[in-house]
Amino acid sequence: MRYPRLRLRCSILFGLIILSLFCFVTFNTILWSTTEPEPQEHIPQPPKPPVDIPLWSAIGHENIYDIKATKILKLTNHASSITGERIEELYQLVRSAKDDHVKNPYSRDSTWSLEKFVGKIFNNTTNDASKRDDTADSNRKKARKHNSTNVDETTTEHDKKQLRYFIHRAMAKWKKRHLNDKIITLGDLLHDTLAQDDPKRLNTTWFQFTKTVTNLRVYNIYSSEYTNLFKYLQYGEITEANEMPQGTQIKIILDLPNGFQGLLKPFRVPRNYQTPSDHFYFSDVERHHAEIAAFHVDKVLGFNRVPPVIGRIFNITKDIREKATSELAGSFFISPANNTCFRGHCSYYCDTGHAVCGKPGDHLEGSVQVLLPRPPEIDWQKLTHPYRRSYSSTKKADWETNENYCYEYIMIDEDYHNRLMLDMMDLAAFDFIIGNLDRHHMMRISSFGNNTSLIYVDHGRSFGRYDYDDLSILTPIRHCCFFRYTTFKRLYRVYKQGLSKLVSKSLKNFEGLQMILIDEHLTAIDRRLEIIFAHLDACIKIYTVKGVMIDDGID
Numbered sequence: 001m002r003y004p005r006l007r008l009r010c011s012i013l014f015g016l017i018i019l020s021l022f023c024f025v026t027f028n029t030i031l032w033s034t035t036e037p038e039p040q041e042h043i044p045q046p047p048k049p050p051v052d053i054p055l056w057s058a059i060g061h062e063n064i065y066d067i068k069a070t071k072i073l074k075l076t077n078h079a080s081s082i083t084g085e086r087i088e089e090l091y092q093l094v095r096s097a098k099d100d101h102v103k104n105p106y107s108r109d110s111t112w113s114l115e116k117f118v119g120k121i122f123n124n125t126t127n128d129a130s131k132r133d134d135t136a137d138s139n140r141k142k143a144r145k146h147n148s149t150n151v152d153e154t155t156t157e158h159d160k161k162q163l164r165y166f167i168h169r170a171m172a173k174w175k176k177r178h179l180n181d182k183i184i185t186l187g188d189l190l191h192d193t194l195a196q197d198d199p200k201r202l203n204t205t206w207f208q209f210t211k212t213v214t215n216l217r218v219y220n221i222y223s224s225e226y227t228n229l230f231k232y233l234q235y236g237e238i239t240e241a242n243e244m245p246q247g248t249q250i251k252i253i254l255d256l257p258n259g260f261q262g263l264l265k266p267f268r269v270p271r272n273y274q275t276p277s278d279h280f281y282f283s284d285v286e287r288h289h290a291e292i293a294a295f296h297v298d299k300v301l302g303f304n305r306v307p308p309v310i311g312r313i314f315n316i317t318k319d320i321r322e323k324a325t326s327e328l329a330g331s332f333f334i335s336p337a338n339n340t341c342f343r344g345h346c347s348y349y350c351d352t353g354h355a356v357c358g359k360p361g362d363h364l365e366g367s368v369q370v371l372l373p374r375p376p377e378i379d380w381q382k383l384t385h386p387y388r389r390s391y392s393s394t395k396k397a398d399w400e401t402n403e404n405y406c407y408e409y410i411m412i413d414e415d416y417h418n419r420l421m422l423d424m425m426d427l428a429a430f431d432f433i434i435g436n437l438d439r440h441h442m443m444r445i446s447s448f449g450n451n452t453s454l455i456y457v458d459h460g461r462s463f464g465r466y467d468y469d470d471l472s473i474l475t476p477i478r479h480c481c482f483f484r485y486t487t488f489k490r491l492y493r494v495y496k497q498g499l500s501k502l503v504s505k506s507l508k509n510f511e512g513l514q515m516i517l518i519d520e521h522l523t524a525i526d527r528r529l530e531i532i533f534a535h536l537d538a539c540i541k542i543y544t545v546k547g548v549m550i551d552d553g554i555d
């Protein structure tokens, strides 16, 4: 009797031991699975969020280290609405249109005339004669004061077709007249005056360079003068540093060896600086890296219309202060951080709070652009851009409220019945790519006559944003819907090769300063190029390829 009971007790005890062992193991497994640390693999740090550096702190920011900062997570991407296939299709369409010899895609109505149309707009003009521009001789100026509220009723679809016919005919005539124009060089223009007034300058390297500047291109990348020019700009000993009187922000004219002069724009903000969204373009700070980048973009596009610029490292004391005119020298001081600084004299950012400072000490980065001869040696024409912004925080410009602006202001203006019309479109495409809202004037050397390219200067306010594409810069193209065949081909060529690739390669090979364009800007220029094609596509859908594209004989 005793043994079976003992056996039962033993089995119960054994069962209990097994059960508690089981519970222990299970509990431990659960416990360890929740507290055991992850296997020690490398855990990547999450990328830092975007840093918009506000202007007031950006001016005091570090240079070299900052430029490597900021990878942004997400762009406010304006994906363009055009596909790669459509761009190919457009290219084929444009190419075959160029080869087909239809003279004018529009047909003429002999009862319509430009004079009558101008008269019609002019009748809509406010009768207040005192408001009219008495000195104006061009139709645009005559029509300037017309009442834009009546505009839509004024210009009919028929008027538009006739105006487009008129422009195509004017351009064909212009092309014929200028087809055999001789290329003129700046050297040709300067020669006689220099021979008379200052013959020694004829023997300078600078004069040799002016012989490579023509009415069509500001430089020739294949010339040795072009290659040598950069050595002067980048390393040439500075003999005098003088403030440039024109313009709103500090710029210094440097006298360099062998007759060269350079225009210095100093470092003000790091490469990843974005224009604060509450800032207007007209109070934006100028960026030396934007000047450099704009030059490379223009060069890659093959326009060669931006005077060569290169980055340079200065010793602010030896290169600038010791060479400065007394006025500039008087604005130097040593900052609390022991850096050498100067204020300069200008209407924006020329106070102690916004001084240009070496960092550290005497080390200053800047862009140096070759200074082309100016009056009285060479005459420039400074044309107010008809699509200029209002430069006011409260007013809008006429073109912003009048969709017919191109028909009513530009196409009737004889100043635009020539290559200038398409030069303005080229400029719009360029400015859109670099994000430049500050094109208040168009500049060209009038001593070259009227078959001359625009010269693109002043890009310090471009590349202000990489996360935003300002479509309003393309308004001339959207409104007028005219475009040069050769420019289309140019854009297509860089599109195929990759604009950003070409630009970064150009910067890598020819620019000494590092990381002039951060990746976000490089992404932006590719995106913008596609947007230009999308705009041209929209024009072509309305006006046909032949109605939009023009061959004015200019490459």
Ligand SMILES: Nc1ncnc2c1ncn2[C@@H]1O[C@H](COP(=O)(O)OP(=O)(O)OP(=O)(O)O)[C@@H](O)[C@H]1O
Residues within 6 Å of the ligand: 246, 247, 248, 249, 251, 263, 307, 369, 370, 371, 372, 373, 374, 443, 457, 458, 459, 460
């Ligand atoms: N490389 C150059 N060669 C000759 N002249 C130049 C060159 N760059 C600029 N200029 C002249 O100097 C003027 C002022 O230069 P820039 O436009 O760069 O300065 P800015 O301060 O931006 O002027 P603004 O405030 O009027 O826009 C230009 O309008 C042009 O006439």
Ligand SMILES: [Mn+2]
Residues within 6 Å of the ligand: 438, 458
């Ligand atoms: Mn400017």
